[in-house]
Amino acid sequence: DSGVTQTPKHLITATGQRVTLRCSPRSGDLSVYWYQQSLDQGLQFLIHYYNGEERAKGNILERFSAQQFPDLHSELNLSSLELGDSALYFCASSLEGQSKEKLFFGSGTQLSVL
Amino acid sequence: GQNIDQPTEMTATEGAIVQINCTYQTSGFNGLFWYQQHAGEAPTFLSYNVLDGLEEKGRFSSFLSRSKGYSYLLLKELQMKDSASYLCAVKGWSGAGSYQLTFGKGTKLSVIP
Numbered sequence: 245d246s247g248v249t250q251t252p253k254h255l256i257t258a259t260g261q262r263v264t265l266r267c268s269p270r271s272g273d274l275s276v277y278w279y280q281q282s283l284d285q286g287l288q289f290l291i292h293y294y295n296g297e298e299r300a301k302g303n304i305l306e307r308f309s310a311q312q313f314p315d316l317h318s319e320l321n322l323s324s325l326e327l328g329d330s331a332l333y334f335c336a337s338s339l340e341g342q343s344k345e346k347l348f349f350g351s352g353t354q355l356s357v358l
Numbered sequence: 359g360q361n362i363d364q365p366t367e368m369t370a371t372e373g374a375i376v377q378i379n380c381t382y383q384t385s386g387f388n389g390l391f392w393y394q395q396h397a398g399e400a401p402t403f404l405s406y407n408v409l410d411g412l413e414e415k416g417r418f419s420s421f422l423s424r425s426k427g428y429s430y431l432l433l434k435e436l437q438m439k440d441s442a443s444y445l446c447a448v449k450g451w452s453g454a455g456s457y458q459l460t461f462g463k464g465t466k467l468s469v470i471p
Contacts, residue, residue, distance in 0.1 A: 246400060277459075286463035287401070287445065292456070300456035334400060344389055344408065347459070349400035 247271065250335050250350035258358055262323040265353045269316055269337030275299070276318040277338075277347060278310055282331040293318055294341045322355070330357045360384040360450045362462035369468045370436055378431045378444050378465045386451025392420050392431045393445040395464065401445055404431070433467075441469045 247270035257263055269276050278290040289302035293312035304310075307325075312318040322329060332354050336347035361383040370376040382390070389408040393401035407413055407422035407429060419432040431444055443464040452458035 246402070248400075279461075287447075287461035289458055289460060292458075300452055300458055302452075302458060344406060346391065346403040346406060347401075349402070351400050 246348040246350065248335060248337050248348050248350035250333075250353050252353060253351065254354045254356075256356045256358065257325060259325055259327060261325050261357075262321065263325065263355065265320040265322070265333055265335075265355075267318045267320070267335030267337075267350060269318070269335075270348055273337035273339050273348070274316065275338045275341035275345075276312055276316070277336040278304075278318070278320050279334040279336065280331045281334060281352075287334070290320070292341065299341060325357045327357050330355055360448055360458075360460040362446055362448055362460060364444075364446050364462045364465045366463070367466045367468070369470060370433075372436055372438060372469055372471050374436050375432065375434050376436060376467065378433070378446075378467065380429045380431070380446030380462060382427050382429070382446070382448045382462075384427075384448050384450030384460070386457070387424060387448065388451075388457050389449040390420075390422055390429050391447040391449070391459070392418075392429075393447060393461075395443045395445055397442070404444075436469050438469050438471070441467060443467070 249268040274295045290304040292300040336349045338345040364380045392404040395401040405420035445464045446462040
């Protein structure tokens with residue numbers, strides 16, 4: 245158990261809908277990262293938050309947004325969903341977001357858009 | 359941008375040694391990680407290299423050559439439970455004012471009896 249909690253584990257929805265994925269980092273970790281993993285693309289970095297502030301942005305679509313709350317949990321919002329958004333979404337956390345820090349991953353949310 | 363290449367699949371025999379290679383191109387290199395991911399599960403940390411050379415940790419070792427943009431993960435005394443995907447990840451300058459950890463597509467290792 246990495247200590248990172250993601251809910252829900254599975255999500256099935258329809259095209260055009262909006263969903264929210266939730267992540268609670270390990271106790272004491274200030275940094276939260278979101279990754280998308282699809283079969284053909286591997287793990288794609290979406291966004292990084294540190295202590296409530298956006299630190300870095302990767303290949304995140306404009307239809308996607310995220311935030312980190314004062315209690316350090318984070319939410320990833322996906323809107324106007326398309327079939328291609330079906331993927332496994334991972335959240336990871338680290339203490340401060342320093343280069344040498346390893347990431348601890350949650351068990352992921354499997355999103356299926358039908 | 360960053361580019362990471364590693365073989366898509368490898369097969370090795372239980373008890374043997376296997377080397378998984380990773381080549382990368384990045385600006386502002388700031389470390390290389392290896393993660394293990396079993397099917398349907400979360401990636402877990404294996405190793406971290408930021409200086410040239412070999413880092414050994416039990417049955418797993420990782421090597422880095424920054425001048426060649428090259429790393430490998432060495433797995434000794436292979437066990438069936440080592441069947442998994444091995445992800446090479448590079449920390450580099452994103453060009454947007456921050457460092458970013460970029461993952462390769464992973465090498466799926468199958469260990470056979």
